[in-house]
Amino acid sequence: MQLNSYDDFTPLREIIVGSAANYLSHDRDLTFELFHYDNLTGYGTELANPRLSAGGSGAAESWKIKRRYTEELHEDVETLAATIASLGVTVHRPLPLPPDPAPIAGLGWQAAPTPALNIRDNTLILGDEIIETPPAVRSRYLETRLLAPVFQRYLQAGARWTTMPRPLLTDLSFDLSYARDSMSVRRLEVIEDPQPSPYDVGLEMMIDAAQVLRLGRDLLINIAHENHRMAVDWLERHLEGRYRIHRVNRMADGHIDSMLLAVRPGLFLARNENLRNLLPEELRSWKFLIPPPPDPGDFPVYDDGDLVLTSPYIDLNVLSIDEDTVLVNEDCTGVRKLLEAEGITAIPVRHRHRRLFGGGFHCFTLDTRRDGGCEDYLS
Template identity: 60%
Template sequence: MNLNSFDEWSPLKEVVVGSAENYTSHERELSFDLFFHDNITQDNVGRSEWYYPRLTSTAGRSGADRQPIKQRYVDELNEDLELLAKTLEGLGVTVHRPMPLDAATAQVRTPAWEASVVPPLNVRDNTLILGDEIIETPPMIRSRYFETQFLTPVFARYFEAGARWTVMPRPLMTDASFDLSYARTATAGGPTEPIENPRPSPYDVGLEMMFDGAQCLRLGRDLVVNISTANHALACDWLERHLAGRFRIHRVHRLSDSHIDSMVLALRPGTLLVRSTAVLDKLPEALRSWDAIVPPAPRANNFPQYDDDDLILTSPFIDLNVLSVSPDTVLVNEACPELAHELERHGFTAVPVRHRHRRLFGGGFHCFTLDTVREGGAEDYLA
C-alpha cells in the first residue's frame, strides 16, 4: 500500500515494529546522558547527581563508559517484540521489521567522534511520517546516528510506490552542538563536573538541529511539537519551512525534556490520554477543550525489580505510551490493568500485550512502532 499516515488513531493498516537484536550495552557519553538525564537523575539507585561524561577520543578508547545490559533482559525484550508483532498481525495489520543489527557492527565513526551502535528498537524516534512523506530526523544520541539505515528496505518500497523521502540535515554532534540549558536548569541533582566548558573540536559549528519524531503529536493537518532546547527549535524552524502550506505547526515548550508521547497521546478526535491535567495547560488552546483521560498513578508492582547496576531510562509513566489500532482499540501493557480499565470505562477496547522491560530500553508500544499506513487524511481537527 502507499504511505499514508496523518494521525495517531485512524485504522492502522501497516506498521514497523522495532528490533532489539544484539542490544548489548548503553554508552554513557554526553549525548546519551543529555537525552535521558531527567530519568537518570531521578530513577537510579546511587545516581542522584547528573554528571557530564567527556567525549572519548578515537585513540585509546577503552570501552569503560559502556554499561552492559544483562542478556536475560534482552532475550525477554525480543520475546515481547515478537508477541507485539503477532498481536498486530492478528488484528489485521501488516507488520514490517527493520534489518537486524549484526553482532559484528560494534561502532559508528564520524570525523568528530565514535560511538557504540544500538539496534533499531525505538523506531518512532528518528523518523517522522507525515501523510505521504518519510522524514528522517536529525538524531539526538550519537550511537543512533545511522539508525534509519536499518529501515532502508522498508522506506525504499514506499518510495517505489510513490512516497516522498526526505532526510533532515545531519548534525556534526560535537560537544559544542548541544544546548545544555535544559540540563542546567531542570536537573534534579547537580553536575559533578562543570558543563560550561565542553571539549572543543575542529568540527565545532555551534548549536545544531537535533530532533525526534516522538516529539510530535500528529493531528491531521496539525502538528503539535515539543520544544525544550535550541536544538529542537532549529529543527522545528526547518520543519515549518519544509511543510509550509501542507501542515500547521503548534509549538509547546518544555512539556518534557524531549518526547511528547508519555505525556499526551490523541486516542481519537476529541479525546486525549494525558499524564495529568497540568499537561493540558501547555497544549494549544483548541486541544484544551478535548476530553482528557488521566490514568491512575503507576504502582510499583507494575514493574519488575531491578538490580542497582541496571540503568533505568524511562519514568514510571511509560505505560501511557500506548498504540492505537483504531479510534476504539488500543494496545496496552498487560502489566498496567489500571490503565486498561480506565480506557474501557471511556468506551475503548484495551488489548493487553506483554512488555516487561520498558523502563530499561526507553520505550513503550508507541515508541517501538512506526505507523506507515493508516486510513484517514489531512483533516482539520482543531478548527
C-alpha cells in the same frame, strides 16, 4: 504498499515494528547522558542511577545489559509484532543489528550502533512523506539505515523520502540550557564539561519525531531548548502550506508520547491535567483521560548496576489500532481500566523491561498507513 499516515488513531493498515535483536549495551557519552538527562539524574523521579566515571566527555563508556533482560525484551517485541499482525495489520520489520557490529563514526567521535528498536524517534511520517529527523545521540546516528529497505519499497510505490540536515554532534553542538535549568541535585559531570573540537560549527538542529503529536494537518511539537527550535524552524519552512505547526514549550525534556497521546478526536490520554494549559486553545476543550499514579508493583525490581531510562509513566505509551482498540502493557491495569471505562477495547500485551530500554509500544512502532487524511481536528 502506499504510505498514508496523518495521525495515531484512525484505522491502522500497515506498520513497522522495531527489532530488539542484539541490544546488549548502552553507549554512554555526553549525547546519551544529555538525551536521558531527567531520568539519569532522578530529577522528578525516584531513580538513583549509576553515574559515569569522572573524566570529561571524550570516550564513550559501554554499559552492559544483563543477557536475561535482552532476551526477554526480544521475546516481548516479537510478541508485539505477532499481536499486531493477528489484528489484520501488515507488519514490516527493520534489518536486525548484527551480533558484533563495527563501530560507527563521525568527525571526532566513535560509537557502538543501536538496533532499530525505538523507531518512532528518528522518523516522522507525514501523509505520503518519510522524514528522517536529525538524531541527538551518536550511537543512533545510522539507526534509520536499518529501516532503509522498507523505506525504499515505499519510495518505489510513490512516497516522498526526505532527510533533515544531519548534525555533526560535537560536544559544543548541544544547547545545555535544559539540563542546567533543571535544578537537579545530581548533576552529571560529563554534561558540565563539554570538550571543544576542530569540527565545531556551533549549535545544530536536533529533534526526534516522538516530540511531535500528529493531528491531521496540525502538528504539536515540544521544544525544550535551542537545538529543537532550530529543527522546528526547518520543518516550518519545509512544510509551509501543508501543515500548521504549534510549538509547545518544555512539556518534557524531549519526547511527549508518554505525556500526551490522542486516542481519538476529542480525547487525550494524558499524564496530568496541567498539560492542558500548554496546548493550543482549540484543544483545551478535549477530554483528558488521566490514569492513576503508576503502581511500583507493576515493574520489575532492578539492581543498582541496572540503568533505568524512563519514568514509571512509560505505560501511557500505548498504540492505537483504531479509535476503539488500543494495545496496552498487560502489567498496567490502571491504563487498561481507564480506557475500558471509556468504551475502548484495551488489548493486553506483555512488555516487561520498558524502563531499561527507553520505550513502550508507541516508541517501538512506526505506523505507515492509516485510513485518516489531512483532517482539520482543531476547527
